[in-house]
Amino acid sequence: MTDSFDPSPAAGDRFSFGLWTVGNPGADPFGPAVRPRISPTEIVAGLSKAGAWGVNLHDNDLIPFGASAAKRDQIVADFKQALSDHNMIVPMATTNLFSHPVFRDGAFTSSDAKVRAFAVRKAMRAIELGVELNAKTVVFWGGREGVETDAARDCRDAIQWFRECLDFLCAWTKDQGWDLKFALEAKPNEPRGDIYLATTGHMLAFIETLEHSEMCGVNPETAHENMPGLSMVHAVAQAMEANKLFHIDLNAQKIGRYDQDLRFGSEDLKGAFFLVRLLEGTCNRPAYTGPRHFDAHAYRTEDVAGVWDFATGCMRTYKILAARAKAFDKDSEVQQILADNHADPDGVGSMLTSYSASNRDQLEALQLDADAMAAKGHRYERLDQLAQEYLMGVRG
Ligand SMILES: [Mn+2]
Numbered sequence: 001m002t003d004s005f006d007p008s009p010a011a012g013d014r015f016s017f018g019l020w021t022v023g024n025p026g027a028d029p030f031g032p033a034v035r036p037r038i039s040p041t042e043i044v045a046g047l048s049k050a051g052a053w054g055v056n057l058h059d060n061d062l063i064p065f066g067a068s069a070a071k072r073d074q075i076v077a078d079f080k081q082a083l084s085d086h087n088m089i090v091p092m093a094t095t096n097l098f099s100h101p102v103f104r105d106g107a108f109t110s111s112d113a114k115v116r117a118f119a120v121r122k123a124m125r126a127i128e129l130g131v132e133l134n135a136k137t138v139v140f141w142g143g144r145e146g147v148e149t150d151a152a153r154d155c156r157d158a159i160q161w162f163r164e165c166l167d168f169l170c171a172w173t174k175d176q177g178w179d180l181k182f183a184l185e186a187k188p189n190e191p192r193g194d195i196y197l198a199t200t201g202h203m204l205a206f207i208e209t210l211e212h213s214e215m216c217g218v219n220p221e222t223a224h225e226n227m228p229g230l231s232m233v234h235a236v237a238q239a240m241e242a243n244k245l246f247h248i249d250l251n252a253q254k255i256g257r258y259d260q261d262l263r264f265g266s267e268d269l270k271g272a273f274f275l276v277r278l279l280e281g282t283c284n285r286p287a288y289t290g291p292r293h294f295d296a297h298a299y300r301t302e303d304v305a306g307v308w309d310f311a312t313g314c315m316r317t318y319k320i321l322a323a324r325a326k327a328f329d330k331d332s333e334v335q336q337i338l339a340d341n342h343a344d345p346d347g348v349g350s351m352l353t354s355y356s357a358s359n360r361d362q363l364e365a366l367q368l369d370a371d372a373m374a375a376k377g378h379r380y381e382r383l384d385q386l387a388q389e390y391l392m393g394v395r396g
Pocket of ligand 1 (some may be wrong): 260262
C-alpha cells in the first residue's frame with residue numbers, strides 16, 4: 001500500500017448511517033440499554049465530524065409515534081437546521097412498520113385490512129417526511145411481514161396484499177409528482193419465524209410483478225443474506241446486473257446467527273473485499289453510484305466513544321478494501337490468470353449471444369473436445385492466494 005493512501009472518510013465517498021445505527025443504545029432481548037441515546041441533532045453533528053455524507057431515518061427515529069403536528073414540525077425544523085449547520089443530507093427515508101404492537105401480525109401483509117390501511121397511511125406520512133428532507137430513496141423493510149405458523153393465512157394472500165400496498169404507494173407517489181425510488185429489503189427471519197420474500201432474489205422476482213416496477217429496486221443487507229449462508233456478493237451482483245441496486249445496507253454477520261449488524265468488514269473480511277470490489281467496479285466494470293449505507297451498530301460493550309470508533313471503522317474498512325481491490329485488479333499476474341480463463345480466440349462466445357439459424361449451424365459444427373477442456377486447471381488457488389495477500393497487505 002502506498003504511503004500517500006489515506007483511508008479517512010470524506011463527503012465524496014457518499015457514506016451514510018441511519019439514525020438507528022449510531023443511535024442504538026445497546027439494548028438486546030436479554031438486557032436493557034447500556035449507553036445514553038444520542039439525539040438526532042447530535043448524531044448529525046457526530047457523523048459529519050466523522051466524515052460521513054448522509055444520515056438516514058425511519059419516521060419514528062426522528063418523530064415519536066403519535067406526536068402532534070406542532071411537535072412534529074418543530075422536530076423537523078430543528079433537524080433541518082442541524083443538517084444545514086453540518087453540511088449533511090438525508091439520502092434515504094424509511095417507515096417503521098414493525099415496532100408498534102399494531103404490526104404484531106404484519107403491516108402490508110396483515111390479515112386485517114384495517115392494519116394494512118394503517119400501514120399504508122403511515123408510509124405515506126413517512127414518504128412526505130422524506131420528501132421534506134430531500135430524500136431520493138425510500139426503503140421498505142417489512143420486519144413483521146411474516147409468520148410463526150403458516151396456519152395463519154395462505155402465503156399467496158400475503159404476497160398479493162404486499163403487492164397491492166406497494167402499487168398503491170407507488171401510484172400515490174407519482175400522483176404527488178415526486179421522483180422517488182423505492183428499495184425493498186429482504187430478510188429471511190427475525191423478528192418473525194419466517195419473513196415473506198426472504199432474500200434479495202425473492203424480492204427481485206416480486207418487483208417484476210409490481211404495477212410500477214420501474215421505480216422499485218432492492219436494498220440488500222449483508223447480514224440478511226449471510227444469516228442463511230447466502231452470498232451477499234451474488235445478491236448484489238444480480239441486483240446490479242438488473243439495474244435494481246437502488247440502495248445497500250453494509251454490515252457484517254457470522255453465518256447462521258441472529259441478525260448481528262456488526263461493523264462493516266468485522267466478519268468475513270474476504271466477502272467484504274469482493275463486495276467492495278464489485279461495488280467499486282471490478283476490473284473497470286460500471287460501479288454502483290448510490291449511497292454506501294452502513295446499517296450496523298456498535299457492540300453492546302461500548303460507551304458513546306466506542307460508537308464513534310464503530311462508525312469510523314466501517315468507513316475506513318470500506319476505503320481500505322476499495323484500495324486493496326483496485327490494486328488486486330491492476331496486478332499483472334491477476335490479469336493474466338483472468339485473461340487465460342476468459343480467452344476465446346475462436347469467437348465461440350458470440351455464437352451464444354442470441355439464437356439464429358447461422359449461430360445454430362456454427363454451434364453444431366464446432367469441434368468441442370470435452371476431455372481436453374476438462375483437463376485444464378484454472379489456477380484459482382493462485383488467484384485466490386493473490387487476493388488474500390492483497391487483503392493481508394503483503395502485496396501491492
Ligand atoms: Mn440487520
